[in-house]
Amino acid sequence: MMPKLLFYNTLSRQKEEFQALKKGQVGLYTCGPTVYNYSHVGNLRTYLFEDFLKRVLEYNGYKVKQVMNITDVGHLTGDRDMGEDKLEVGAKREKKTALEIAAFYTAAFQSDLQNLNIEEPTLWCKATENIPEQIALIKTLSEKGFTYQTSDGVYFDTSLVPNYNQLSHLPLAELKEGARVEKNPEKKNPTDFALWKFSPSGVKRQMEWPSPWGIGFPGWHIECSAMSLKYLGDERDIHCGGIDHINVHHTNEIAQSEAATGEKFFNYWLHGAFLNVKGGKKMSKSEGNFLTLENSLLKNGLNPLAYRFAACQVHYRKPMEYSLAGMKQAQEGLDSLYGQVAALGHQSGQVATSFQAEFQAAVNDDLNLPKALAIMAAVLKADLVAADKLATVLDFDRVFGLRLDQAEEMAKTDLDLRDLPDEIRSLVIARQAARNAKDWEEADRLRQEIKKFGYLLEDVAEGVRIFKA
Numbered sequence: 173m174m175p176k177l178l179f180y181n182t183l184s185r186q187k188e189e190f191q192a193l194k195k196g197q198v199g200l201y202t203c204g205p206t207v208y209n210y211s212h213v214g215n216l217r218t219y220l221f222e223d224f225l226k227r228v229l230e231y232n233g234y235k236v237k238q239v240m241n242i243t244d245v246g247h248l249t250g251d252r253d254m255g256e257d258k259l260e261v262g263a264k265r266e267k268k269t270a271l272e273i274a275a276f277y278t279a280a281f282q283s284d285l286q287n288l289n290i291e292e293p294t295l296w297c298k299a300t301e302n303i304p305e306q307i308a309l310i311k312t313l314s315e316k317g318f319t320y321q322t323s324d325g326v327y328f329d330t331s332l333v334p335n336y337n338q339l340s341h342l343p344l345a346e347l348k349e350g351a352r353v354e355k356n357p358e359k360k361n362p363t364d365f366a367l368w369k370f371s372p373s374g375v376k377r378q379m380e381w382p383s384p385w386g387i388g389f390p391g392w393h394i395e396c397s398a399m400s401l402k403y404l405g406d407e408r409d410i411h412c413g414g415i416d417h418i419n420v421h422h423t424n425e426i427a428q429s430e431a432a433t434g435e436k437f438f439n440y441w442l443h444g445a446f447l448n449v450k451g452g453k454k455m456s457k458s459e460g461n462f463l464t465l466e467n468s469l470l471k472n473g474l475n476p477l478a479y480r481f482a483a484c485q486v487h488y489r490k491p492m493e494y495s496l497a498g499m500k501q502a503q504e505g506l507d508s509l510y511g512q513v514a515a516l517g518h519q520s521g522q523v524a525t526s527f528q529a530e531f532q533a534a535v536n537d538d539l540n541l542p543k544a545l546a547i548m549a550a551v552l553k554a555d556l557v558a559a560d561k562l563a564t565v566l567d568f569d570r571v572f573g574l575r576l577d578q579a580e581e582m583a584k585t586d587l588d589l590r591d592l593p594d595e596i597r598s599l600v601i602a603r604q605a606a607r608n609a610k611d612w613e614e615a616d617r618l619r620q621e622i623k624k625f626g627y628l629l630e631d632v633a634e635g636v637r638i639f640k641a
């Protein structure tokens with residue numbers, strides 16, 4: 173019998189025992205990035221949480237089908253139905269086409285995922301490649317009487333959905349208040365949202381398509397409904413994102429999907445808390461207080477996995493505070509862990525089953541990774557032979573994803589690095605990160621940089637050796 177697996181479901185505001193729709197399989201939909209700029213480490217915290225979730229499901233023996241969308245059209249700067257398309261803004265800013273912008277930032281995002289050892293989704297899908305599916309869904313909604321047209325688009329009438337607040341649990345008045353930030357006198361209800369927007373007259377958008385209602389482009393929420401219904405079919409188990417998606421994006425996804433299909437959209441909704449900057453403010457692009465993985469970690473000579481390690485230390489439903497000092501501390505903790513694991517040698521041993529049971533109980537209790545880390549620390553101190561300790565921590569690392577199987581390489585580099593000036597140390601670590609991400613060009617550039625300071629590097633099987641020139 174599978175051990176109990178509990179998740180906090182935003183729908184019920186309770187921890188619930190997870191029951192998959194199909195035995196041994198899970199359909200997981202994770203809302204992906206809007207690819208008009210780099211992701212920041214706040215966004216990446218959400219993707220780390222989703223990766224932990226996927227790994228915990230896999231640890232429990234489930235086969236996970238994960239779908240992640242790439243938003244390359246329809247997400248407006250107002251985040252609701254007003255403003256410019258973020259992709260078109262990015263294209264203007266960089267004097268490129270929207271397609272080029274999307275391709276560039278999608279690749280940058282995928283490289284961030286690699287650096288953080290986040291598993292690739294089973295399937296990527298793009299909004300622009302699923303326009304007919306979105307139009308078909310809007311057609312169904314319109315045939316069922318859930319839509320109305322204004323001068324700028326086709327809207328969903330939220331007043332026709334009795335349980336519109338089933339996810340947010342907020343009084344309707346409060347949801348309406350939130351929606352009033354964007355004034356649109358033609359809407360019947362402030363919470364109504366665009367399904368299809370018309371290209372403004374006299375403006376030739378880079379991305380526009382014909383539709384039964386006129387030339388235009390899909391609203392933001394409809395893409396996730398159309399693509400999750402298409403790609404997950406009847407395997408709609410879990411849908412995730414950051415907590416900012418609860419009141420608008422996910423609320424609207426549920427309203428339109430359930431109105432169109434008459435079926436429950438997803439059984440479990442999981443949301444990750446924010447990464448904040450000092451003082452408790454959310455890290456966000458609109459606040460201009462954001463840092464990319466490059467600026468926060470790589471440039472400071474820190475291993476991106478130090479951020480992953482830090483994310484393991486804070487439960488996903490608790491806010492996490494970003495600071496460079498915190499990242500440096502996480503790097504030290506990770507270095508020490510690599511050192512301890514490297515010292516265990518190479519012999520294959522047995523997983524310590526009592527520790528494994530404790531570990532599984534922790535991660536199965538709504539992803540209690542901080543507790544799971546404490547259990548790993550206890551294993552390292554326990555009265556077990558080195559080979560069994562190694563087997564046990566490597567088993568746990570299927571969830572943590574800290575590349576403990578490469579601990580020796582990582583630890584060895586660190587030992588050599590200790591004798592180096594800070595500046596060179598940072599460059600060497602950044603180069604290791606580039607190599608891990610298979611970014612050979614950047615790795616080469618850093619090697620040259622290091623050479624200017626009079627140090628030569630030699631890549632060997634177990635890591636890198638550093639010599640004075």
Ligand code: AMP
Nearest residue numbers: 205206214215217218413414446447455
């Ligand atoms: P976006 O590209 O804006 O749609 O955001 C991508 C993902 O990052 C979404 O799931 C958001 O909920 C999430 N997100 C945005 N800001 C933060 C933050 N400061 N901390 C954690 N997650 C965030």
Ligand code: ZN
Nearest residue numbers: 203204396421
């Ligand atoms: Zn979404």
